[in-house]
Amino acid sequence: MRLSAFLVLFFPLALAFPRLGLHEGYTRLVFDLDARAQYQIAQTADTLTLRFTGVAPSPSDTEVGSPQVASYQVVPTPQGAQVFVRLRPGVEVRTTLLDDGPRRRLVVDVLTVNRPASQAPSRTNTRPAPPPRIVVLDPGHGGVDPGAVGFVVEKEVTLDLALRVRRILEREGIQVVLTRERDVHLSPNKATDLGLRAEMANSRRNLFVSIHVNSAPNPAQGIEVYYFGNTLDPALLAQVIRENGGGELGRRLTREAQQVSERLMSDLIAQSNLKFSRQLAHYVQASLLQATGAVDRGVRQAPFYVLRNARIPAILVEVGFANHPVEGRRLQTSAYRQALAEGLARGILRFLGNGG
Ligand SMILES: [Zn+2]
Structure with a gap:
């Protein structure tokens, strides 16, 4: 029993997809991709969705808890995987594809943006209540x-x-x-x-x-x-x-x-x-x-x-x-x-x- 609990805890981490980095002012998600892999990105107010083909990650649901990203979820599909990144309010997403030969890295940075108060969207009333701590x-x-x-x-x-x-x-x-x-x-x-x-x-x-x-x-x-x-x-x-x-x-x-x-x-x-x-x-x-x-x-x-x-x-x-x-x-x-x-x-x- 202890062995299976151990595998559940550590196996997905060995193949981290994405790799996560927390930095002052931004959260970075890095997706390592081989030459065949392709992706599409879509964004709504609170979720960034990445659809990959040609990847085979393990399913995971990870709480990040950073000021920019609440959590992300990796869901395998027949062709690859979908990744849902739950965004905090007041962030901006920037993506970069780094291409070094056969290995490519998709870097997704989620940054805190400081809007002047007058321009900030008034979302306080529509935001759902935070989950209990x-x-x-x-x-x-x-x-x-x-x-x-x-x-x-x-x-x-x-x-x-x-x-x-x-x-x-x-x-x-x-x-x-x-x-x-x-x-x-x-x-x-x-x-x-x-x-x-x-x-x-x-x-x-x-x-x-x-x-x-x-x-x-x-x-x-x-x-x-x-x-x-x-x-x-x-x-x-x-x-x-x-x-x-x-x-x-x-x-x-x-x-x-x-x-x-x-x-x-x-x-x-x-x-x-x-x-x-x-x-x-x-x-x-x-x-x-x-x-x-x-x-x-x-x-x-x-x-x-x-x-x-x-x-x-x-x-x-x-x-x-x-x-x-x-x-x-x-x-x-x-x-x-x-x-x-x-x-x-x-x-x-x-x-x-x-x-x-
Ligand atoms: Zn003690």
Whole structure:
């Protein structure tokens, strides 16, 4: 079962059609075509349709989420494929065919155009309501797996924080999905448990936040926010192995996540998603520090198994150290947990465009 899920997630990306690039002010879609391939382009107010013959891409439906392009869909046809690019309002499309011998590239740039306000079409009334924004919160550990234990137990703090963040976000009209709402594990097998959590970071949701509490042999203190990537720092890898299940299992899942990280280097869609994850991480880190006055341990990349397949901006937050004599006791209090929850929620809202 895990293998088939893996193929569904990664096979279409290996043959990326189109290749996607996100840039300041424009989104670029590049279609690699051989000599036989032909295409036609048609555009309406909100959709760019490309009809190809002589290509054979896999079907896909990809959320882009850039300021210019909402998503694109690739639909194979008997002769080739149709690609539907959902455009945001206020954009302009420019296409270029680059011809270098047998290999040709069709480059489609979707640019933001800044019209004077008086000339801007008044579309605000006719535009359909935006789809609900959905945030996935993952309270780390649970059930048989307590996580870090010190002045507090990690699985209790993470659940309490997630419930507090949910209350704040729901007041702002955001839908919240929790990976668990009680003291339960999703599977007694840690790899399956983390896999089930990760599967909730699918493209029908807007972002994914996994919440954790840290611990260290020599108690440090402070807040760290992670997005997916590799690291060579042995101390950090030890922490990642612990969060990935610990022991031999944790080492195996960490190796698997590192291999995914290497594959993602050549995957433009994943790379653009990582840019959004990094931005979300910075917003959340800044607002957490502002809300709590905690020590800043930075935004970092690490191969957390629960983040490895995310198709939406995804971060893992370490809100503090369970075994630090000051921070661990602070994590016991309702007031400090509420400050953390408000910091977390504010960072999420800022990323979603709801807050300053
Ligand atoms: Zn944890």
